Amino acid sequence: MKKILLIILDGVGDRPSTSLNNRTPLQAAYRPNMNYLAKRGLTGVVHPISAGVAAGSDTSHLSLLGYNPKEVYTGRGPFEAIGLGMKASGGDIAFRANFATIDDEGTVVDRRAGRNSYGTEKLAKELSITIDDVKFFVKEGVEHRAALLMRGEDLSPDVSDSDPHVTGEHPRKIVPLSDNGTKTAEVLNKYLEEAFRILRESNVNSEREAKGISPANALLLRGAGVVPKLQPFEERYGMKGACVAGIPLINGIASLCGLDVHTYEKGTGTLHSDFFGKTKLAVSLLKKYDFVLMNIKAPDIAGHDRDPVAKKEAIERIDKAFSQLEPITKTTLVAITGDHSTPCSVGEHSGDSVPIVFTTEGIRKDATCAFDEISCSNGLLRITSNDVMQYLLALSDRAEKYGA
Amino acid sequence: MKKILLIILDGVGDRPSTSLNNRTPLQAAYRPNMNYLAKRGLTGVVHPISAGVAAGSDTSHLSLLGYNPKEVYTGRGPFEAIGLGMKASGGDIAFRANFATIDDEGTVVDRRAGRNSYGTEKLAKELSITIDDVKFFVKEGVEHRAALLMRGEDLSPDVSDSDPHVTGEHPRKIVPLSDNGTKTAEVLNKYLEEAFRILRESNVNSEREAKGISPANALLLRGAGVVPKLQPFEERYGMKGACVAGIPLINGIASLCGLDVHTYEKGTGTLHSDFFGKTKLAVSLLKKYDFVLMNIKAPDIAGHDRDPVAKKEAIERIDKAFSQLEPITKTTLVAITGDHSTPCSVGEHSGDSVPIVFTTEGIRKDATCAFDEISCSNGLLRITSNDVMQYLLALSDRAEKYGA
Numbered sequence: 148m149k150k151i152l153l154i155i156l157d158g159v160g161d162r163p164s165t166s167l168n169n170r171t172p173l174q175a176a177y178r179p180n181m182n183y184l185a186k187r188g189l190t191g192v193v194h195p196i197s198a199g200v201a202a203g204s205d206t207s208h209l210s211l212l213g214y215n216p217k218e219v220y221t222g223r224g225p226f227e228a229i230g231l232g233m234k235a236s237g238g239d240i241a242f243r244a245n246f247a248t249i250d251d252e253g254t255v256v257d258r259r260a261g262r263n264s265y266g267t268e269k270l271a272k273e274l275s276i277t278i279d280d281v282k283f284f285v286k287e288g289v290e291h292r293a294a295l296l297m298r299g300e301d302l303s304p305d306v307s308d309s310d311p312h313v314t315g316e317h318p319r320k321i322v323p324l325s326d327n328g329t330k331t332a333e334v335l336n337k338y339l340e341e342a343f344r345i346l347r348e349s350n351v352n353s354e355r356e357a358k359g360i361s362p363a364n365a366l367l368l369r370g371a372g373v374v375p376k377l378q379p380f381e382e383r384y385g386m387k388g389a390c391v392a393g394i395p396l397i398n399g400i401a402s403l404c405g406l407d408v409h410t411y412e413k414g415t416g417t418l419h420s421d422f423f424g425k426t427k428l429a430v431s432l433l434k435k436y437d438f439v440l441m442n443i444k445a446p447d448i449a450g451h452d453r454d455p456v457a458k459k460e461a462i463e464r465i466d467k468a469f470s471q472l473e474p475i476t477k478t479t480l481v482a483i484t485g486d487h488s489t490p491c492s493v494g495e496h497s498g499d500s501v502p503i504v505f506t507t508e509g510i511r512k513d514a515t516c517a518f519d520e521i522s523c524s525n526g527l528l529r530i531t532s533n534d535v536m537q538y539l540l541a542l543s544d545r546a547e548k549y550g551a
Numbered sequence: 552m553k554k555i556l557l558i559i560l561d562g563v564g565d566r567p568s569t570s571l572n573n574r575t576p577l578q579a580a581y582r583p584n585m586n587y588l589a590k591r592g593l594t595g596v597v598h599p600i601s602a603g604v605a606a607g608s609d610t611s612h613l614s615l616l617g618y619n620p621k622e623v624y625t626g627r628g629p630f631e632a633i634g635l636g637m638k639a640s641g642g643d644i645a646f647r648a649n650f651a652t653i654d655d656e657g658t659v660v661d662r663r664a665g666r667n668s669y670g671t672e673k674l675a676k677e678l679s680i681t682i683d684d685v686k687f688f689v690k691e692g693v694e695h696r697a698a699l700l701m702r703g704e705d706l707s708p709d710v711s712d713s714d715p716h717v718t719g720e721h722p723r724k725i726v727p728l729s730d731n732g733t734k735t736a737e738v739l740n741k742y743l744e745e746a747f748r749i750l751r752e753s754n755v756n757s758e759r760e761a762k763g764i765s766p767a768n769a770l771l772l773r774g775a776g777v778v779p780k781l782q783p784f785e786e787r788y789g790m791k792g793a794c795v796a797g798i799p800l801i802n803g804i805a806s807l808c809g810l811d812v813h814t815y816e817k818g819t820g821t822l823h824s825d826f827f828g829k830t831k832l833a834v835s836l837l838k839k840y841d842f843v844l845m846n847i848k849a850p851d852i853a854g855h856d857r858d859p860v861a862k863k864e865a866i867e868r869i870d871k872a873f874s875q876l877e878p879i880t881k882t883t884l885v886a887i888t889g890d891h892s893t894p895c896s897v898g899e900h901s902g903d904s905v906p907i908v909f910t911t912e913g914i915r916k917d918a919t920c921a922f923d924e925i926s927c928s929n930g931l932l933r934i935t936s937n938d939v940m941q942y943l944l945a946l947s948d949r950a951e952k953y954g955a
Contacts, residue, residue: 219787453709483936510895511566511575511903513928527904530602537603541902548900549600551630551800 148481149507149543151386151438153535154470155211156465157204158447160268160488160501160520164455172446172458172491173502173519180469181504181518184481188506189542190515191528193535194288195487199498204447205230207486208400212379212440213384213536221304222372227315228294229374229399231286237376237403240302240331244285244293245310246270246363247318259291261361263512264473267293270363273345275516278338295316295368303373310337310367310537318365325327335368342366348372355502379405384540386437393420393431397442416444418461422468430471438539442486450489458491472506478544480507483518484535503535553911553947554883555790555842556876557939559615560869561608562851564892564905564924568859576850576862576895577906577923584691584873585908592910594919595932597939599891603902606936608851609634611890612804616844617788617940618781620731621856625708632698633778634804635690641780644706644735648689648697649714650674650767657721663695663715665765671697672753674767677749682742689770697774701739707731707777713743714771720934722769739772745771768789783809788944790841795833797824800847810844820848822865825870837883841942843844846890854893864894876910884911884947887922888939892909907932907939909946 159173167175196210206216220226224241235241246267247273248257264493269288273293274285281299288294304326309318321339323332346352353360380388382405390401390408393416398408411428413421422443429441433525443465449458472481485501502523504515515526530538540546563577571579599606600614609630610620612614624630628645639645651672652661671691677698678689685703692698709732713722725743727736747769750756756766784792794805794812797820814851815832817825826847833845837909847869878883889905905929908919917928934942944950 286907330919490647509566511894513925524930527596527925528602528935536600537601539603539872541603541605544897544901546605546902548605548607550610551627551634 148545150347150433151543152475152479152481153211153431153438153440153538153539154481155208155440155442155484156446156483156485157360157442157444158450158487158489158496158501159462159485160490161450161455161458162490162492162499164491166458167455171520172449172455172462174521176459176462177467178462178466178518180466180472181483182516183473184483184506185504185518185522186516187476187512188504189513189528190502190504190518190526191485192500192521192524192526193503194500196533199328199529201496202487203496204396204486207532208397208442209305211535212380212404213484213533214404215533219375219377220376222370224294224370224372225374226396227370228286228296228399230396231288232395232399233284233286233294233296235296235399235403236298237304237374239374240297240304241372241374242279242295242368243370245367247293247365247367247521248361248363249318249365249402253317255311255318255365255367258310258314258484260363262290263355263360264290265355265358265360266362267291267460270346270349271350274342274366275317276341278334278341281334283338291367293364295366297331300332304371306332306335306371308369310369312369318367321368339366339443348526355419377404381405381540384438384536385545388440389432389436389503390472391425391432392416392440392442393425394442401440407436416455418445418448420445422465423488426468426471433475446485447489450491451494452459453491453494455465455491475509476506480505480539482535482539486509505538507542510542537551552949554837555885555943555947556837556879556885557615557842557844557943558845559612559844559888560850560886560889561848562854562893562900563889563890564685564894565854565859565862565864565953566894566896568895569862571859575924576853576859576866578925580863580870582866582922584870584876585887585932586887586920587877588873588910589885589908589922589926590920591880591916592928593914593917593932594906594908594922594927595934596904596928597888597907598904598935601935602935603803605890605902606898607900608800608890609935612801612846614850615629615890615939616784616808616821618778618935620810623779623781626774628698628774629778630777630800630804631774632690632764634698634800635692635698636799636803637688637690637698637700639700639803639807641701641778642706644701644708645776645778645780646699646772647774648699649769649771650697650764651696651769651771652767653722653769659715659718659720659722659769659771660717661765662771667759667764668694669759669762669764671695671767674750674753674943677753678746678770680745682738682745685738687742687900690756695767697770699770701735706721706735706800708775712773712777722771725772743770744870746851779807781808784842785809788842788940788949790949792842792844793836793840795829795836795845796820797829797842797847798846799847805844811840813865821853822849822861824849826869830872830875834879837879845865850889855898856896857895857898859895868911880910881912884909884943886943890936909942911946912942914946938939
């Protein structure tokens with residue numbers, strides 16, 4: 148049995164760019180270490196979730212870890228909250244939230260409170276209170292955005308939005324969408340009444356008005372979902388697992404799955420992250436853990452920025468850090484893939500596939516000699532992200548026999 | 552419409568071996584006939600069951616024949632019994648069994664009766680009795696192993712093990728795990744009381760004690776399952792089918808599916824089987840049958856023995872026998888694949904894929920020129936074992952139109 152290092156290059160898949168001579172950033176990058184692993188490994192194509200799906204990082208990471216997002220992903224609220232760094236537990240109910248502006252009659256005049264985050268951190272703290280036996284946690288995000296997490300007994304995501312989704316209307320009463328949602332709707336309406344009072348009376352809003360910023364005097368909720376209770380990774384696979392990632396969303400998902408989250412201060416989740424130090428940490432964790440997941444966010448950022456040259460350069464710096472991988476392939480199964488494509492020509496996640504390579508001593512190599520979208524399409528595998536975990540178990544000699 | 556010959560090279564898939572110049576046994580073998588079929592055929596990769604699953608021969612053969620093991624495979628008992636050559640019928644309940652040693656107080660002191668099979672054939676016959684309206688059949692296996700088959704009305708596999716799974720305890724009373732299991736548990740407990748009396752009084756055990764062998768004075772049961780009632784092959788596919796295999800497990804599964812089982816005395820299921828004569832029999836059966844399944848066990852044996860050279864040599868001798876295949880490809884669709892990989896470096900079934908080739912006159916050939924794990928990965932197909940039967944129907948012009 149071997150150890151497993153699964154490296155996710157976030158949004159690494161791309162399409163050809165004219166500024167890269169009609170090559171993808173991966174094809175254009177000088178990447179001797181990735182290519183070494185491809186030459187000595189088993190390669191192929193991964194469809195995130197399934198063929199043509201433009202996967203999110205949340206659904207794709209769940210799927211890569213072997214959890215079926217179709218079973219455990221009930222709405223964006225929970226993963227928005229996790230992405231903001233909130234400590235979510237299985238069973239919590241979460242919403243995406245907007246700070247909004249209402250007039251004296253209570254009519255929504257700006258669903259986004261001027262898209263201005265002034266004071267929202269303080270407001271979020273003030274809005275984190277307990278009503279009856281239910282704890283409410285609010286966390287601010289970018290601009291007017293926030294998330295709300297509810298924790299208590301007998302809560303359900305079967306409730307409507309309070310967000311009217313248009314201006315000129317009042318925020319809506321929350322109504323239960325099934326019998327399960329009765330208590331949740333009741334306590335939420337109580338909470339929102341109290342929240343509006345807190346917002347009305349907060350110093351933050353007098354400060355905002357003094358500065359000429361629309362007041363954040365309402366909180367609009369949408370996208371209720373329940374934080375899934377996932378079978379712990381160790382129980383599911385018989386392996387102790389750890390995660391190294393630079394962004395809260397991935398750390399949150401890893402934590403929900405029962406992976407130990409290790410943070411590396413200079414692994415910032417940006418284009419300028421210290422890839423070498425982060426890879427070093429991931430490799431060193433293999434002494435203590437059977438399985439390590441490392442997410443590198445930089446390629447996705449360059450994709451969203453529509454900057455193929457920055458993406459290529461980030462991949463080249465990542466490749467330098469991967470000089471640390473060859474020495475561990477004797478005892479470790481190393482796999483590199485992406486969670487989805489973020490083509491620079493699109494600036495968003497797309498349904499294009501991503502390449503994958505598995506390398507370890509004694510593996511059944513195929514004829515592929517380079518790690519990129521096209522070279523790996525000559526490899527042996529055509530799989531979905533949900534097959535990756537089973538394949539990792541198989542190639543590290545951990546798969547249990549099905550039958551006799 | 553063409554006839555179909557499906558050849559399963561048991562455990563043929565492998566990984567590179569240093570003793571074969573880093574080639575797999577298939578790659579290293581001189582195999583002009585297999586390569587001829589690949590050059591003139593359609594090739595690809597098969598994931599047994601699904602990607603990364605380390606399939607058993609039982610689950611994989613069921614799947615290759617188009618039956619979904621997730622629906623029909625309820626436990627190892629039935630296939631253990633079938634593997635020992637017991638004539639199982641759909642609806643029978645079967646257990647894996649151990650001959651064990653208990654002391655005078657009835658405490659289990661050795662769950663495996665010294666791992667010694669002395670006299671167990673005779674004990675098995677003595678233990679094959681009828682209680683109330685239920686017939687019990689016991690068949691001895693290797694060392695202390697055996698299987699128990701129950702046949703009667705209203706039986707169910709929803710019962711607990713009698714095997715305590717540890718020493719120092721008494722064998723457990725069988726208890727029903729649902730209302731369905733009530734009668735089964737009752738009659739089993741009666742049977743076990745009688746069985747222990749038979750074992751206590753058997754001459755075999757005085758002989759064992761005289762020879763210094765732990766007595767086989769208890770029978771421990773585990774892994775209850777029901778022998779599945781499978782839709783007969785001819786009804787399902789409109790083809791009369793036959794099977795040629797050297798081992799009871801495959802013959803038993805074929806029989807359950809309604810294939811006629813033909814045995815060839817020199818087709819022994821060993822490394823030294825007469826592959827030529829067996830292939831000749833399979834080919835001759837195509838006169839009488841539409842479909843013939845031939846299983847060749849030798850590659851799996853060499854894989855379990857961790858002997859890549861023996862595996863390569865067995866494949867070379869098998870290939871010689873396959874000189875008989877080219878002449879029949881005018882009227883017959885010939886397919887060769889494996890039920891799973893048994894890499895010599897692992898010594899067990901692994902989750903690696905297996906190659907497949909379909910050849911017949913007029914087939915859509917792909918660019919593959921050799922039959923092995925890597926060459927076939929350049930072929931057209933990436934399928935699972937459960938797709939193979941449908942593909943056989945399609946390429947032999949037997950697939951019914953779905954729609955208009």
